[in-house]
Amino acid sequence: MSSSAHLSLARTMRLALKELREILRDRRTITTLVLMPLLLYPLLGVMVKRGLLSSLESTGATAFRVVVESAEAIEQLSRQLEEGESLLPQESVDDSGNPLAELAAAAGEKQPALKIYQLEDGVPLETVVRSRQADIGVRLTASDQKGAGNGPSFQWMLVHRDNSQLSDNARSYIVRRLEAVNEQYVLDTLTEHSIDLHLPAVITERTIAVETKQQSPFITFVPLVLVLMTMTGAVYPAIDLTAGERERGTMEILIAAPISRMTLLAGKFLAVLVVALLTACVNMLAMIATLFTLGLDGAVLGGNALRLMPLVVLMTVVFAGFFSAVLLSITSVARSFKEAQAYLIPLMLISLTPGVFSLMPDLQMGPLLAITPLVNIVLAGRDLLQGDFNLLMFGIVILSTACYGVLALTLAARVFGSDSVLYGSSSSWTALLKSPDERLATAAPATAMLALAIVFPLFLVVGAIPSRLGQMFALSLPQVLLLNIFVFLIVFVAVPLLIIRLSNVSLSSALSLNTRVPFAALVAALLFGISLWPVLYELNLVVGIASRAESLQRMLETLVDDLEKTPLIIKLTALAFAPALCEELFFRGFLQTSLRQRYSATSTIAATAILFGLFHIVVRDSLFLERMIPSTLMGIILGIMLERSGSVLPGMLLHAVHNGLLLCVVHYKTQLEQLGIGLEQRSHLPPIWLAGGIGLAILGGLILWRTRPVSS
Amino acid sequence: MSIIQVRQISKRFSSAEGEDVIAVDRVSFSVVSGEVFGLLGPNGAGKTTTLRMMLGLLQPSSGDASIDGCSVAVEPDQVKRLVGFVSTSVGVYQWLTPREMLAFVADLYEVPPALCEERTEQLAKLLDFESYIDRRCGVLSTGQKQRINLARALIHDPPVMLLDEPTRGLDIVGSQVIFEYIQHLRNNGKAVVICTHRLDEAERFGDRFGLMHHGAIRLVGTLEQLQETTEQQGLTDIFIQLMKADAQESQV
Numbered sequence: 001m002s003s004s005a006h007l008s009l010a011r012t013m014r015l016a017l018k019e020l021r022e023i024l025r026d027r028r029t030i031t032t033l034v035l036m037p038l039l040l041y042p043l044l045g046v047m048v049k050r051g052l053l054s055s056l057e058s059t060g061a062t063a064f065r066v067v068v069e070s071a072e073a074i075e076q077l078s079r080q081l082e083e084g085e086s087l088l089p090q091e092s093v094d095d096s097g098n099p100l101a102e103l104a105a106a107a108g109e110k111q112p113a114l115k116i117y118q119l120e121d122g123v124p125l126e127t128v129v130r131s132r133q134a135d136i137g138v139r140l141t142a143s144d145q146k147g148a149g150n151g152p153s154f155q156w157m158l159v160h161r162d163n164s165q166l167s168d169n170a171r172s173y174i175v176r177r178l179e180a181v182n183e184q185y186v187l188d189t190l191t192e193h194s195i196d197l198h199l200p201a202v203i204t205e206r207t208i209a210v211e212t213k214q215q216s217p218f219i220t221f222v223p224l225v226l227v228l229m230t231m232t233g234a235v236y237p238a239i240d241l242t243a244g245e246r247e248r249g250t251m252e253i254l255i256a257a258p259i260s261r262m263t264l265l266a267g268k269f270l271a272v273l274v275v276a277l278l279t280a281c282v283n284m285l286a287m288i289a290t291l292f293t294l295g296l297d298g299a300v301l302g303g304n305a306l307r308l309m310p311l312v313v314l315m316t317v318v319f320a321g322f323f324s325a326v327l328l329s330i331t332s333v334a335r336s337f338k339e340a341q342a343y344l345i346p347l348m349l350i351s352l353t354p355g356v357f358s359l360m361p362d363l364q365m366g367p368l369l370a371i372t373p374l375v376n377i378v379l380a381g382r383d384l385l386q387g388d389f390n391l392l393m394f395g396i397v398i399l400s401t402a403c404y405g406v407l408a409l410t411l412a413a414r415v416f417g418s419d420s421v422l423y424g425s426s427s428s429w430t431a432l433l434k435s436p437d438e439r440l441a442t443a444a445p446a447t448a449m450l451a452l453a454i455v456f457p458l459f460l461v462v463g464a465i466p467s468r469l470g471q472m473f474a475l476s477l478p479q480v481l482l483l484n485i486f487v488f489l490i491v492f493v494a495v496p497l498l499i500i501r502l503s504n505v506s507l508s509s510a511l512s513l514n515t516r517v518p519f520a521a522l523v524a525a526l527l528f529g530i531s532l533w534p535v536l537y538e539l540n541l542v543v544g545i546a547s548r549a550e551s552l553q554r555m556l557e558t559l560v561d562d563l564e565k566t567p568l569i570i571k572l573t574a575l576a577f578a579p580a581l582c583e584e585l586f587f588r589g590f591l592q593t594s595l596r597q598r599y600s601a602t603s604t605i606a607a608t609a610i611l612f613g614l615f616h617i618v619v620r621d622s623l624f625l626e627r628m629i630p631s632t633l634m635g636i637i638l639g640i641m642l643e644r645s646g647s648v649l650p651g652m653l654l655h656a657v658h659n660g661l662l663l664c665v666v667h668y669k670t671q672l673e674q675l676g677i678g679l680e681q682r683s684h685l686p687p688i689w690l691a692g693g694i695g696l697a698i699l700g701g702l703i704l705w706r707t708r709p710v711s712s
Numbered sequence: 713m714s715i716i717q718v719r720q721i722s723k724r725f726s727s728a729e730g731e732d733v734i735a736v737d738r739v740s741f742s743v744v745s746g747e748v749f750g751l752l753g754p755n756g757a758g759k760t761t762t763l764r765m766m767l768g769l770l771q772p773s774s775g776d777a778s779i780d781g782c783s784v785a786v787e788p789d790q791v792k793r794l795v796g797f798v799s800t801s802v803g804v805y806q807w808l809t810p811r812e813m814l815a816f817v818a819d820l821y822e823v824p825p826a827l828c829e830e831r832t833e834q835l836a837k838l839l840d841f842e843s844y845i846d847r848r849c850g851v852l853s854t855g856q857k858q859r860i861n862l863a864r865a866l867i868h869d870p871p872v873m874l875l876d877e878p879t880r881g882l883d884i885v886g887s888q889v890i891f892e893y894i895q896h897l898r899n900n901g902k903a904v905v906i907c908t909h910r911l912d913e914a915e916r917f918g919d920r921f922g923l924m925h926h927g928a929i930r931l932v933g934t935l936e937q938l939q940e941t942t943e944q945q946g947l948t949d950i951f952i953q954l955m956k957a958d959a960q961e962s963q964v
Contacts, residue, residue: 011819014819015819018808018812018816021807021808021812022805022806022807022808023807025807025848026807248803248804248805248806249799249801249802249803250802250803250804250805252769252797252799252801252802253802253817253820253864254820255769256767256769256792256795256797257792257817257820257821258788258789258790258792258793258820258821258822259820
């Protein structure tokens with residue numbers, strides 16, 4: 001194995017630094033990176049503010065325009081309204097939760113207020129109201145300055161439009177104040193005549209401020225704007241570092257050097273990612289600064305937005321990573337800047353479509369949308385900003401996006417610097433899709449990553465099918481369990497087998513299906529299989545968050561009755577043997593064997609174990625992060641097992657014994673309870689069990705440590 | 713013992729019309745250390761394709777090439793370490809200085825930084841680019857860029873050099889730099905293969921020549937051997953005779 005085959009992190013970083021140095025010295029990048037956001041956001045901010053203020057005006061949140069026909073009417077109406085205002089109880093509603101009210105207050109419009117105008121002579125009041133020049137007209141139809149009782153009396157006719165919220169609000173405003181004046185008059189008159197007032201129904205009001213879900217339509221634009229601006233930042237460097245290299249003639253320098261294409265692409269990817277993130281950061285800062293300066297932060301982002309910023313940043317990192325990889329995969333195909341731009345324009349247009357999804361408030365994030373590229377990110381961004389997101393969906397979005405990124409990058413590495421791109425030979429294009437002529441011993445790491453990128457979303461989609469079918473056709477648990485076996489076979493066996501076939505790789509060596517297994521490895525596998533479950537059980541108790549564990553338990557409780565009735569052989573086949581066979585074939589056999597040819601044993605085992613752990617945190621429709629640690633630990637042991645034995649078979653034995661034993665314990669729990677061992681109450685195991693488990697595990701570890709693969 | 717060995721190497725392409733085109737047809741030759749081998753022929757003869765296959769940039773359809781015993785098909789990375797490659801089609805990084813560019817390429821070949829600095833100074837003296845070693849490559853003239861490229865190919869001190877049309881687009885001064893460079897390579901015991909269609913120039917620097925036409929090597933030998941075989945004086949005359957013979961053959 002040549003040293004250049006290693007994907008050295010330090011070397012990748014040095015490559016990325018060189019690329020960054022080149023990119024950042026180019027003034028065109030700086031223009032896109034800094035000047036665009038600085039110009040764009042203040043302009044957008046001003047437009048948004050105008051839009052918000054006009055929407056406030058349309059509901060009368062700022063000031064009502066009232067027309068009257070005479071100076072006397074102005075004087076008397078103003079006086080009576082002022083009097084009414086002073087009589088109305090002072091509302092103690094806290095408007096701080098209402099961003100629109102805050103915005104209006106900041107704009108100097110103490111809401112609501114009246115502006116009373118006198119009509120010009122000869123202009124009918126009705127015409128002015130109908131033509132929307134005024135929100136309401138008030139006609140003084142009769143006045144009695146002396147008044148029959150305590151003071152003068154006036155008759156007002158209110159002229160307002162039907163089907164107009166604004167006009168109706170103005171009417172209510174005036175009526176409420178004039179009625180207050182009338183009520184006060186009645187009260188004074190009754191008091192004057194010494195009539196004790198006992199109303200049959202006494203009403204008092206109390207308004208409670210309720211925090212409502214942010215309804216600002218502008219918030220849905222934020223993810224879209226971020227997506228577009230991140231893309232803008234990444235496009236130029238992605239083209240420059242791929243098609244640009246080809247055009248300038250520097251690609252030959254790279255391809256003639258003893259360095260793997262994946263390392264080259266990884267360096268380029270890091271550089272594009274950094275620029276994309278820098279662009280996103282500058283944009284976010286410019287956006288936030290603009291919103292604060294214009295006092296729009298509350299109205300556009302809502303109260304929770306700033307607290308959710310870390311998650312928004314995480315989303316941006318994932319998106320930038322995804323998009324950088326996709327851009328590189330597309331621009332790697334291009335032979336010139338012009339060609340790359342031609343390829344990217346459709347992509348940019350396609351990227352706008354998911355943006356439209358984010359503008360649809362009724363569109364809810366579901367499993368399918370959570371794995372739909374781009375749409376999932378925009379929707380997750382929208383939900384995050386609205387403070388309304390589901391952790392499971394969020395996790396699926398992040399993981400599926402990461403998978404698509406890896407897929408794009410492996411494709412880019414395959415195309416970058418190939419004959420067809422470097423010298424434009426058409427024959428090589430078809431060769432890219434053909435399986436290699438020479439039979440290979442193991443699949444290339446890039447091929448394994450491709451398989452992983454396919455398997456993960458497939459696992460999420462196909463994995464949900466058995467329980468769905470179970471609900472739809474009222475299937476029994478054994479039937480659902482048997483369907484689960486097919487899922488395992490499709491996801492973890494069929495996909496890698498197909499890829500191995502297409503890559504012309506020898507099946508037995510690609511999957512480490514070595515039948516010459518050291519006897520000591522089988523003994524160690526058996527010992528681990530017997531001993532690990534008490535250790536992992538206790539670990540689960542330690543790391544498991546009680547409430548989450550309970551929800552998992554509740555979820556499983558619904559199955560417990562059915563599970564008890566299911567024959568043990570079906571349970572063992574579906575939940576012990578099938579996972580042992582299929583997961584070991586994929587994770588250890590395929591992934592680990594393939595990655596091991598390029599990376600060290602430690603990093604390969606760690607990476608495979610983490611991936612194994614990640615697959616185990618998805619349980620039905622929930623995300624159980626606490627399962628990550630025990631599953632990863634199990635993955636590490638299974639990984640070492642393969643490394644030491646040279647075969648996937650001992651791992652399968654370990655996995656099957658471990659799962660099988662757990663199932664047997666649950667199946668025979670009544671008998672165990674009779675022996676005084678209860679496992680349902682989440683109580684700790686008897687110390688002797690734990691000590692025995694640890695002891696056997698150590699013995700297994702010692703045996704494994706001394707085991708070496710059987711030399712061929 | 714030949715450090716470069718090319719054995720029956722061929723390359724076939726499919727044309728746009730779907731026809732099978734043989735770009736290189738069973739080409740074989742070998743070069744020893746300290747020897748300059750000129751691979752000569754008109755445009756489209758298959759010289760550059762042969763060179764690219766020797767370096768592993770293109771996969772041969774059949775045959776093999778080896779450098780210092782390493783097969784390009786089996787140990788492509790090892791072959792790349794042993795070869796320096798110069799071509800006028802190879803560009804420079806516009807936004808890096810020559811010093812930065814040489815450091816970057818040295819890193820690709822895993823040359824330690826201290827050794828890289830030492831070699832950069834030596835090459836800057838040899839190729840006379842000390843005055844602009846810290847200027848951005850984008851502002852350099854064509855000749856200056858060519859010097860940087862010549863230095864770039866030598867930064868990892870390979871025993872084998874492949875030069876593809878090294879004087880194309882260069883003026884007299886630029887071409888003279890190339891001739892001196894080739895002399896330097898010969899003096900330092902490098903095995904050199906130069907592809908060119910400039911037969912007059914080739915006579916000046918080549919020790920041995922392989923004349924290519926229609927993808928195949930038609931004649932191999934020193935100038936004296938070729939003169940003896942063809943009874944012609946210069947390489948140009950030899951080649952014209954070769955093409956005439958080919959034309960007559962195809963008519964028959």
